[in-house]
Amino acid sequence: MARRKKVYEGKAKILYEGPEPGTLVQYFKDDATAYNAQKKDVIDGKGVLNNRLSEFFMVGLNAIGVPTHFIKRLNMREQLIRAVEIIPLEIIVRNVAAGSLSTRLGIEEGTPLPRPIIEFCYKDDKLGDPLVAEEHIIAFGWASQQDLDDIVALALRVNDFLSGCMLAVGIKLVDFKIEVGRVWDGDYQRLILADEISPDSCRLWDIETGKKLDKDVFRRDLGSLTDAYTEVARRLGVLPSNSAPATKPHLIN
Incomplete structure (x- = not known):
């Protein structure tokens, strides 16, 4: 082979x-x-x-x-x-305060958010994937305003689906990260979900105990x-x- x-x-x-x-x-x-x-x-x-x-x-x-x-x-x-064609953004959807959001804003981890919050990070490991605003994204040509509108709509649909899947098995979807890519049909562009969805890219807590079932187990040395x-x-x-x-x-x- x-x-x-x-x-x-x-x-x-x-x-x-x-x-x-x-x-x-x-x-x-x-x-x-x-x-x-x-x-x-x-x-x-x-x-x-x-x-x-x-x-x-x-x-x-x-x-x-x-x-x-x-x-x-x-x-x-x-x-x-x-x-x-990957758009150079990490799209983070947050339902509960945790991780960098809690650190940046001083909000106690585990605080429910009044509605899902969507954040964008510029994908660049050398820069540490910095948080960016929509104005940065549009100004530097990483995505258009229409792209951003479509990305937000897609991210919220993914959030609804994942939240339901997890709730049904006693898991709270705290937050997750997705990536989005462009595909072309002639001159027509579509945005589709790319990369992966797994406990590597989600925060997942047991609803009853709060036990972490995601990569925070590795980050914080919490077990296997x-x-x-x-x-x-x-x-x-x-x-x-x-x-x-x-x-x-x-x-x-």
């Missing part, structure tokens, strides 16, 4: 050329990073869990008419996805990240309820 050409490698995923024009293969790594990669580790099975969980959410979003880059899962660690992600997958029915944590999985080609 010919070696696939690597297109891009990030902190948690690798993109390879896909089998057909306009497609890519997205590979989920076991690497865990926090604080802009200042804290790093390799967590056995993390990539397998994120692949399955992201598939679950992307399939559900596609089913309700929210367009995503997801085509199909190929194996335990890989997905076939549409190639998109694999156990936390496995718990989310079990509750959502992605894994059998009696399955063991996905440690040291065997890759299926």
Whole structure:
């Protein structure tokens, strides 16, 4: 088998050329990073869990008419996805005060917000993904006002879907991050959800106990990240309820 050409490698995923024009293969790594990669580790099975969980959410979003880059899962660690032109923004949707919002504004973590708050960060690891305003985004040409309106509408639909999924299994969706990409049909542009949706990109708390079931387990040294992600997958029915944590999985080609 010919070696696939690597297109891009990030902190948690690798993109390879896909089998057909306009497609890519997205590979989920076991690497865990926090604080802009200042804290790093390799967590056995993390990539397998994120692949399955992201598939679950992307399939559900596609089913309700929210367009995503997801085509199909190929194996335990890989997905076939549409190639998109990524808008250089991280879109953060917050339902409860936590993380950097609490730090920046002095709001006690866990305080419910009166409505979802959407924030934008400029995607640049060297700059630490700084928070930016809509005026910056439009002035520097990263997205138009129409793009921003469409992104906000898409982000709120994703928030409704994810909140419902999580509430049904006793999990509070505190906040999450998404990325959006452009696809072109001739001269016509569409914006679609890209990257991933997983406990790497969401804050998830058990409704009854407040136990963290997301990457804060790694950030704050609260226990086993694999156990936390496995718990989310079990509750959502992605894994059998009696399955063991996905440690040291065997890759299926």
